[in-house]
Structures are given as structure tokens and as C-alpha cells.
Amino acid sequence: MEPKKLYRSRTNRMICGVCGGLGEYMNIDPTIIRLLLVLIAFTGAGILAYFIAAIIIPDEY
Template sequence: MSKKLYKSRTNQMLCGVCGGIGEYLNIDPTLIRLLAVLLGCTTTGIVIYIVAAVIIPYEY
């Protein structure tokens, strides 16, 4: 059985991307959010987050 990456509906701030990644990696989503804020200071980080928010589906 393989794990799949989904945006979280229960652990979300904006789009649920960081919550979903945290659940997928079994780590605290707050750490992912802090990393996202650091990466968000660059244009590349913002583009990566937007692309992830568009292509990662919500969990059922």
C-alpha cells in the first residue's frame, strides 16, 4: 500500500498544503509552515507553494 500526498482539510491555515505535507511525512505541520515562511521570502518559494496548492488534491 502506498501513501499519497493530499492537502489537509482538518489541519490547514491557507490551503492545507503544509498540513498535508506534515501528515505525509509524520512530522509537526508547524515545522513545515516555518520552512514555507522562510522559502516564501523568495519568489521561487511563493511559486512552489502556489503550484502545490493547485496540483495537490484534497483528502477525501
């Protein structure tokens, strides 16, 4: 069995596909990831973390 790899989703994306990719990787609804990101974004670090993840995580091929 091949190990799972984390990719930005091409099919389930709103902005860059980070939340969609995390949802697919963890087998949970990406909407839950998005809601958590909104809560974390109020600290200011969440927005920065999202864009860093968008740069680091490769796009799904």
C-alpha cells in the same frame, strides 16, 4: 500495506492545506513545514511553489 498518498489536509489547514498535508505525509509537525515555507518565501519562489502545489496536490477525501 497500502502506499502513502499525498493530499492537502482538510483538518490541519491554514490557507489551502498544503503544509498540513505535507506534515501528515512525512509524519512531522506541520508547523515546521510552515516555518520552512516562510523562510523559502523570502526568495520569492516559495510563494509560487506553494500555490502550484495547492493546484496540483488533490484535496483529501
